[in-house]
Amino acid sequence: MTALDAYFYDGKTSNRHPAYLHLQSSGELVVNWCDTEIRHSLESVKFSSRLGNTRRLVYFLDGSQCEIADNDALDAFLAQHQPQASALAHKLESKVIYAGAALIITAVAVWATIAYGVPALARSVAFALPANTERALGDRVMKTLDGFLFFPSKLPELRQKELKAKFAQMVVNTKPGAGYVLELRESKKIGANALALPSGIVVMTDEMVQLAKHDEELVAVLAHELGHLEYRHGLRHALQSSGVALVIAAVVGDIASTSAIAAALPTVLLEAKYSRAFEIEADKYALQYLKTNNIPLKRFADILSRMQDKHSDNDSTGFLSSHPATKERIQAFLNDRSTGSNAN
Amino acid sequence: MEQDLSPPTKTLPFQFTGNAVEYFKIWIVNICLSIITLGIYSAWAKVRTKRYFYSNTLLDNTSFEYTGNPVAIVKGRLIAVAFLGASSLAQRLYPEIAFVFTVILLIAFPWLLVRTMRFNARNSSYRNLRFNFTGTAIGAAKVYIGIALLVGLTVGLLFPFFMQRTKKFIAENSAYGTTTFDFAALVKSFYAIYLKVFAAIALLGIVGSVIFFQLSHSAMKTGAAIGLLVWIPVVLVFVVLISPYLRTSLQNLVWNNISIAGNRMQSSLTFGRVAWISISNIFAVILSVGLLAPWAKIRWTRYRIQNLSLISNVALDNFVAAELQQVSAMGEEIVDMFDFDIAL
Structure with missing residues (x-):
């Protein structure tokens, strides 16, 4: 023994x-x-x-x-x-083989959570929160931007009123109390552009107004921005980013300082993926809007391709980079034949 | 006959025998099982991880032991989740009374801290003799609320004093068997460290701002780009120099001043090694998308433990056990959720 x-x-x-x-x-x-x-x-x-x-x-x-x-x-x-x-x-x-299996299961689970779980959760949370949740966030962003990116619009008073009235017309059918408004600003730095802030403000630059050859093109752009607002992309974006950071921190865990920094990195990489999904969603909203209001879909395609020409000669890493390849988006509008009569 | 009455001193180094490959497998299986069981296994995972690190820490060829019970941890978590759930529900439904939860938490906080320390201490043993923690909630309140308030009132001037008192509170209320630890680090030693750190941070802030203003006046570029240009190096200096310095000097100061029954601890971390290990760990974890996190943790623990020793002048044989009751893990789990660092 x-x-x-x-x-x-x-x-x-x-x-x-x-x-x-x-x-x-x-x-x-x-x-x-x-x-x-x-x-x-x-x-x-x-x-x-x-x-x-x-x-x-x-x-x-x-x-x-x-x-x-x-x-x-x-x-x-x-x-x-x-x-x-x-x-x-x-x-x-x-056993190495079990550890390997665990690694694969974990990787798939983490990927699925980040790619589908977090966006789905952010979506339901964003829609459950009252409309004014984002207001403070958006107001702060607007103040910051007014400081260094935006300057008062130089468009004639009458033209500004006309565009704002047009936008007010567009939002008549949205939920009451959403408080969507259009603001016009001059911005040499970002050029022809439009953006939606979480508080319900759509900002359009003078340069964008001048770039358009038809007011329906501007309506198309505004419809896209309205899509961002209606789908609450601003809030969802914020929720998704912090959600991903949480998931990663939970997995990598307890080497506090190191993991906190490491966790921030994939968030940055995912940013582009998440924004692309939002752009596609907003494009769909615009497409639907144009169809129901009998506006030719090619208006959106026109302004997009003109924007692309304009931007490609100065700044390739700016606003457009987070958007899906512009060509694809233009095609999506040109190819849509589901309501053929409007597309001409 | 004249004899030296004091027994000869002996230096007993702590050893760490964990290895990265072995721990990687434990880590990934822990994560995977936690995911599959929707988080329930994480309590067992936590215990296994702690056991792994305790059992791989050896002093005088005997390992430490962690005896925490996963079921106690699950119960603690359930209570913590219920409390947090109730408080967030109250915030949503009855905002007027939500402050009650904050008040409860504030009052319970010192008690929770003490319970946490007791849970951890009583579940740690060496040579089949448990550690203990005898601090009271009142004692914790004096330090963690009383002195913390003074720190706020003096805009941080008393912060080093606060740090010294927290370490002293933990060390002097800790015991091995029935024998309590002694803590001899002086307030002025803490000031010596923090004054250097404060001076370095102030200098960094001033240099950063000066360069920032110089650049933003000379070149008419956007604030954001210059901000990154200046503040990234500032953050880097902080990560590369200040944070490792603080880690090294605090760790050495605290451990070099802990003794028990005439046996003194000795910690000999060096700034260069700590800086190298923490920076390379950060990069390794980021570049490996978290997969090297277990390696990083083993590496840092090994360095810390291998540089710790006990200068012993009595045999380690005569410590006596105390009569102890079991402690629930509720404090531990609530404190964990708020991510409060109570390590020495």
């Missing part, structure tokens, strides 16, 4: 005694230390489960303990006398 080297601790003091354990054929576990010999029935003894190659502990009923360094010897010893019951976790943790 093989004996196992161990340390014996009585549980009352920090005294340590070199000891050895052996199992008798009668089923008794015998512990020898100094000149003492104690016998325990095997059923009364508990063993700590195996975890990596860490020391194992044998717990006796009287609170005393043995510490054993040789894991394999102990496992062989146990295998002879009692079937392994609770070693499942160790089995999973010790």
